[in-house]
Amino acid sequence: MQKTEVLAGEPGATPADPAHSAAARAGEAPAHGWPRFWPALLLGAAVLPGAVVFVVGRWSDGQAFQAWRTVCLAVTVQALPFLLLGTALSGAINAFVPAHVFSRLLPSRAALAVPVAGVAGVVLPGCECASVPVANSLISRGVTPAAAFAFLLSAPAVNPVVLTATAIAFPGNPAMVWARLLASLVTAAAMGWLWLLFGREKWLRPTVRHTGHRPGHSRWTEFRQGFQHDFLHAGGFLVLGAMAAATFNVTVPRTVLDAFSGSPWLSVLFLAALAVLLAVCSEADAFVAASLTGFSPLARLTFMVVGPMVDLKLIALQAGTFGRAFAARFSAATAVVAILCSTIVGGILL
């Protein structure tokens, strides 16, 4: 019985094969840049989760779909003001700040510039959506990528707004605030140095778009155009990330958490994964971490260190800004480094 099924299945599969490889060839045809069908893939990735939830939703009276839409819109609405702040800042850096300002502010040795840039993240009061466009414009203004990435990683986690929120969420537990600050800074610096050692320029999409101020052009027009372009671009990826986060939010019930809270090592890894999937804004993740009462302080610290550095909407934003080759490698490495750093720092401080 089984044999006949296999035999019957095989001829059916063969005619599909050439078509498949042809599609693959067509996709790879433009050797440089992204494949031509990339927008279609993107759309598929965006629509598929929604479609799945929709089908499941029909099955349970449409409530799941409505909840999915609500969560998706909530993530977008929450992040939009901060994304606007970030893209406005990035446009302003591009149009108004001369490149030599940064070379004067940062130490000329890249290895020293990395921790300085990490600490400089304190000045950007926002969540992680703001830091991606800013880091991009820093790179195009001559800042070494390693330093810009240290800034990208530390800014959403160490600014005063986020640290205050952490202190409020963990009352009477200042060690948690210090541990978060320290672990985030160490992770950011470590990732900057790792990029210096192993990073390849070719993983980064060429950032020709930011040319800086060019003589003969109105700075205001340059600012407006750069702002608008960056916002529309990053905004699209934000919606994509919000859809992915909403899918996980709605399909995976929070009660699954309890199964993992028992084992100390599993719980650290599990909360790190949860931080990636939930994509909670860095200004709020302390409250979420505080509510995960079944978990050890170490696991909750990991949640707060990984969350602002790697999550679904951030990966989408990075892929859009720096390219997919970069986003995949950088996010994976950052997740590993962040888990290690928070385990070590948390082990000492908590």
Added chain:
Amino acid sequence: MRRPLQVTLLVLSGLGLLHASLFTDLFLRYVKEGMRPLLIASGVLLLLLGVAEAWATPAKTHGADHPERGHGHEGDVRELGRGGDAQDPGDEGGAHDHGGHGHDHSTVPRVAWLLFLPALSLLFYAPPALGAYTASREAPKAVASGQRHFDPLPATSPLPMTLTDFTRRVQQDPSGAVRGRSVLLTGFVTPDKGGRDTWYLTRIILSCCAADAQSVKVRIHGTPALPANTWVSVTGAWHPGGTLGTASAPADLDARAVRRIERPINGYTDDLPLVPSR
């Protein structure tokens, strides 16, 4: 994406945000009240960007050799100058071949189309606030422990309380002051899948946006459940069980009266019931 479309997208996004935050209270379904000024500012900014882009368009059509765009290559600008004015069925497809590096910098990538979804959703088809569906799937929010001192309860009867406060009194107050007291709680109905003749009085609480929603639940005994998501006020007394003042005591209520109420404007808080005494 062609420039008129970019203008449309910016203006629609701006209008959507303003519609949700300035003209209506829609935004309270998704984020906290404190976001309002930021959302209004963002809406105004997006509108201004859209208007500026629309206003800059005529200047560009006068001559492609005098590019308005501060960035981008000469070739791309001319390409866009032609494509933007004449019919451009391929959108940025032509620019892709032309640019040679597969990423055109003077037009906006297609992913920006996705921004139409939240803009149009906010304007025309705003999804409802989270309710019983989400609450029934979430584990109840753990009420913060560590409160050592409890003030004596006010003498008012029935005593209005928040769901969080009721749970804390039942599970943490060693004096057991809530025993025998008649209390008044409000929230919405979440059906209890496991229990017969019981249901949950629920509130959903946000810490930032609806993605991190957590629920507080009090199980109600003694009255049949109303349809899910109905907002009600419940008067009743603690349903005895376990040892009052410890975690073994269930946050349950024997209901004496259940009354339908209007949904509060800001549903994502655990406020004291504002029910006029009659």
